[in-house]
Structures are given as structure tokens and as C-alpha cells.
Amino acid sequence: xxxxxxxxxxxxxxxxxxxxxxxxxxxxxxxxxxxxxxxxxxxxxxxxxxxxxxxxxxxxxxxxxxxxxxxxxxxxxxxxxxxxxxxxxxxxxxxxx
Numbered sequence: 876x877x878x879x880x881x882x883x884x885x886x887x888x889x890x891x892x893x894x895x896x897x898x899x900x901x902x903x904x905x906x907x908x909x910x911x912x913x914x915x916x917x918x919x920x921x922x923x924x925x926x927x928x929x930x931x932x933x934x935x936x937x938x939x940x941x942x943x944x945x946x947x948x949x950x951x952x953x954x955x956x957x958x959x960x961x962x963x964x965x966x967x968x969x970x971x972x
Contacts, residue, residue, distance in 0.1 A: 877934050877965075877966040878941050878965055879935075882957075885959075887928065887930075888928070889924060889929045891956065899912075899951065900913060906920060914944040916944070918971065921933075941963060
């Protein structure tokens with residue numbers, strides 16, 4: 876079952892997001908194709924500035940795939956000063972065009 880992972884909060888800024896992407900991809904500041912993402916199991920990745928700050932929404936094929944990526948991501952979040960807890964929940968519905 877797909878799971879959704881949401882990252883948002885006052886310490887999660889666009890600048891920190893771009894630094895995280897650089898660290899995960901070996902230098903890119905933008906993800907442009909699925910091949911740019913350094914983890915298996917990602918179905919969708921969306922990032923942008925919302926009314927309440929910068930937000931990333933990912934959909935993963937399974938909780939296991941999401942947690943494997945989280946093992947890699949968590950130290951980078953800590954190193955870049957992101958303090959928010961990531962929100963993960965099971966997707967009720969997932970439709971892809």
C-alpha cells in the first residue's frame with residue numbers, strides 16, 4: 876500500500892531543501908527525472924512554496940521503501956538544521972496519470 880510522506884515547517888526552507896537535494900544527488904539542486912532520485916520505490920515527489928512555508932510531498936510504493944529512504948535522509952535533515960518531524964500516513968487513494 877502506498878504511503879505519503881510530508882515535510883513542512885519553519886526550519887524547512889527552500890534553501891535547506893536545495894541543500895538536501897544536493898547532498899542526496901551529488902550536486903543537483905533540482906530533481907528533473909525519476910533517475911535523479913537516489914532511492915527505489917518513489918512514486919511521486921512534489922516540492923514548492925505554500926501558504927504556510929516550503930513543503931515536500933512524496934508518495935512511496937510502501938512503508939518499507941519510505942523507511943529505507945528515511946534512514947538515508949534523517950542524518951542529512953539533522954545536519955542541515957531541519958527540526959520538523961516528518962508526517963507519514965497510508966494513502967487512501969493514489970491515482971497516477
